[in-house]
Amino acid sequence: MSNLMVDKVATLWPEMVMLAGAVACLMTGLSSQASRRRTVVWIAAATLVIAGIIAAAGTAQATSGVGLAGMAKFIKVAVAAVGLLLLMLNTSSTSQEGVALMRDTPELGGEFFAFFLCSLTGVMLTAGADDLVWLFLALELTSLPTYVMVAMGRQKLEARESAVKYFFLGAMSAALFLYGFALLYGAAGSTQLADIHQYALDNPHDGLLMFGLVLAVVGICFKIAAVPMHFYAADVYQGAASPVTAFLAFVPKSAGFLALLLMLGIVGWPLPQPIAWLIAAIAVATMTVGNVLGLVQSNVKRVLAYSSIAHSGYMLLGVLIGPPGSAPGSGNSATSAIGNGVAAVLFYLLAYGFSTIAAFAVLACLRVENDEAQTYNDLAGLMQRRPALAAVMVVAALSLLGLPPMVGFLGKIYLFGSALTQGYVVLVVIAVLNSAISAGYYLPIAASCIFSKPMRDVQTIEAPGRQAGAVLAAILAVVLGFGGGKLVSSANDAGRVVKQKHADKVSQVDQEKQFTSQ
Amino acid sequence: MGEPINDVALAHFLLTGGLLFVLGMIGFLIRRNLIIMFLCTELMFQGVAVTLVAFSKFHLDVSGQTFVIFVLTIAAAEAALALGLVVLLFRSKHTLDAEAWGELNG
Numbered sequence: 001m002s003n004l005m006v007d008k009v010a011t012l013w014p015e016m017v018m019l020a021g022a023v024a025c026l027m028t029g030l031s032s033q034a035s036r037r038r039t040v041v042w043i044a045a046a047t048l049v050i051a052g053i054i055a056a057a058g059t060a061q062a063t064s065g066v067g068l069a070g071m072a073k074f075i076k077v078a079v080a081a082v083g084l085l086l087l088m089l090n091t092s093s094t095s096q097e098g099v100a101l102m103r104d105t106p107e108l109g110g111e112f113f114a115f116f117l118c119s120l121t122g123v124m125l126t127a128g129a130d131d132l133v134w135l136f137l138a139l140e141l142t143s144l145p146t147y148v149m150v151a152m153g154r155q156k157l158e159a160r161e162s163a164v165k166y167f168f169l170g171a172m173s174a175a176l177f178l179y180g181f182a183l184l185y186g187a188a189g190s191t192q193l194a195d196i197h198q199y200a201l202d203n204p205h206d207g208l209l210m211f212g213l214v215l216a217v218v219g220i221c222f223k224i225a226a227v228p229m230h231f232y233a234a235d236v237y238q239g240a241a242s243p244v245t246a247f248l249a250f251v252p253k254s255a256g257f258l259a260l261l262l263m264l265g266i267v268g269w270p271l272p273q274p275i276a277w278l279i280a281a282i283a284v285a286t287m288t289v290g291n292v293l294g295l296v297q298s299n300v301k302r303v304l305a306y307s308s309i310a311h312s313g314y315m316l317l318g319v320l321i322g323p324p325g326s327a328p329g330s331g332n333s334a335t336s337a338i339g340n341g342v343a344a345v346l347f348y349l350l351a352y353g354f355s356t357i358a359a360f361a362v363l364a365c366l367r368v369e370n371d372e373a374q375t376y377n378d379l380a381g382l383m384q385r386r387p388a389l390a391a392v393m394v395v396a397a398l399s400l401l402g403l404p405p406m407v408g409f410l411g412k413i414y415l416f417g418s419a420l421t422q423g424y425v426v427l428v429v430i431a432v433l434n435s436a437i438s439a440g441y442y443l444p445i446a447a448s449c450i451f452s453k454p455m456r457d458v459q460t461i462e463a464p465g466r467q468a469g470a471v472l473a474a475i476l477a478v479v480l481g482f483g484g485g486k487l488v489s490s491a492n493d494a495g496r497v498v499k500q501k502h503a504d505k506v507s508q509v510d511q512e513k514q515f516t517s518q
Numbered sequence: 519m520g521e522p523i524n525d526v527a528l529a530h531f532l533l534t535g536g537l538l539f540v541l542g543m544i545g546f547l548i549r550r551n552l553i554i555m556f557l558c559t560e561l562m563f564q565g566v567a568v569t570l571v572a573f574s575k576f577h578l579d580v581s582g583q584t585f586v587i588f589v590l591t592i593a594a595a596e597a598a599l600a601l602g603l604v605v606l607l608f609r610s611k612h613t614l615d616a617e618a619w620g621e622l623n624g
Binding site for chain 2: 132133136137140144147148151157160161163164167168171172174175176178179181182183185186189190191
């Protein structure tokens with residue numbers, strides 16, 4: 001038992017580094033010298049790099065059954081990498097004019113970056129969760145800092161309003177999934193996910209367990225912005241500062257999907273009929289609501305919020321399919337990720353993350369009359385003014401739409417392809433139709449950047465970090481579209497381990513080799 | 519941990535917990551005062567805590583009660599956050615009515 005504990009703690013080095021970095025940011029932010037206070041960004045960056053390296057060098061955690069042990073490594077490295085990108089977006093302007101332009105955006109202090117790191121730590125911890133208590137704490141660690149970040153990131157009434165909305169609904173959803181956890185515990189008599197999984201296998205028709213699971217899933221829907229807990233997204237995304245919105249679009253969503261995979265791992269794939277219907281219904285409702293409401297918006301931040309909802313709907317298909325080997329006829333070859341729903345979700349999370357971060361980064365670089373650029377008119381004619389930023393926006397929109405050769409296309413291929421191999425033809429047809437609808441708002445974004453005449457006096461902030469972040473995210477969205485194979489195969493490995501009940505030595509050594517060879 | 523409670527006692531405790539939870543949820547949905555709404559989410563958390571303790575006693579398993587300690591900790595952190603946000607809002611608009619907030623609309 002104590003040995004198990006030591007093993008568990010040994011997998012937590014990246015998280016410990018992150019928390020130490022958060023404390024260091026907090027302390028440095030209190031310094032009386034402005035020059036020292038400005039180093040917090042660099043401390044946060046160094047923390048992310050170190051945590052990422054430690055996570056990449058670490059061995060895959062031995063799995064105890066339903067935990068995401070194999071995924072944990074992939075997730076931790078990915079979170080550190082995307083965290084760096086998000087950090088670049090949150091840097092402020094270096095020039096005097098830039099600072100004057102961003103009057104409603106306060107100089108972000110050490111506490112902001114401490115919260116930033118804490119929230120990312122929460123996602124890492126979610127990936128390694130094997131216990132209900134752990135999972136609850138990790139999810140709350142992800143969410144609580146984001147409420148403060150929304151309130152702090154922008155000194156406007158809207159930001160405060162959206163922070164309060166986000167917080168209250170977040171607290172309500174937390175209570176909802178917590179009640180679900182309590183019922184799961186009540187049914188199985190243990191908080192260990194492995195024990196609950198065993199109990200679910202022995203008692204497949206336990207009403208209490210099923211009810212608890214449904215409550216937990218509905219509560220977690222808030223984190224991924226899925227129907228019926230999606231309505232906050234548009235308001236919160238619009239009210240928060242653009243760099244913070246990019247954070248909201250990736251970080252809580254990742255934690256939510258990991259938690260969802262853990263929860264459904266309790267009953268195992270293929271999911272029991274009622275749960276499968278529930279997930280399928282949520283997926284269809286989410287993508288349809290997101291895409292249809294996205295069409296009628298005039299604010300690009302709100303459009304991207306509905307696009308975030310719609311993408312959650314697509315990803316729920318992967319959640320429905322689950323890891324390979326769970327249904328007869330699933331593709332189980334070592335090279336193909338098609339058929340592995342978990343791998344498809346992991347890859348799609350990154351694909352969506354890079355694309356949406358690129359889009360928000362462009363918005364974060366632009367200012368209109370002392371406010372953030374956020375309407376189609378603000379983007380009009382961007383090509384003539386700032387060709388690089390316009391190109392980034394076009395890449396982001398096309399990638400979110402899922403056009404080749406962007407990474408969004410590859411993500412959709414894996415997701416929809418996996419769903420097809422498992423025979424969910426109707427769902428895939430609905431998803432493809434939805435993708436077609438989404439062209440109705442992604443293409444206008446791209447078109448207004450390229451073809452429209454400039455309509456408003458848009459200024460660009462001289463913030464090298466933000467511009468570099470925008471370009472980097474767009475480059476990643478294109479490069480991964482061409483050469484995402486490696487990432488796919490490591491996502492595939494990560495997704496495969498989830499199902500493995502008792503990892504025997506041979507296959508573990510095998511995985512080690514695969515990890516090191518990449 | 520002594521004797522486990524029987525089914526009837528468990529049902530009573532679960533009913534209490536469930537009632538607290540549902541009352542909290544209804545209050546959250548129909549009340550518009552921010553402080554009351556926050557207290558309603560607290561009520562939901564306490565309903566969960568009662569449920570967890572009852573199950574813990576029923577299964578004679580201590581981890582449920584450990585869970586409650588963590589739930590209370592998180593509830594305390596949320597209370598601090600909620601009051602901070604409410605004060606922030608009250609300063610900019612001297613009301614606690616949730617209806618008064620409608621800057622964000624599609």
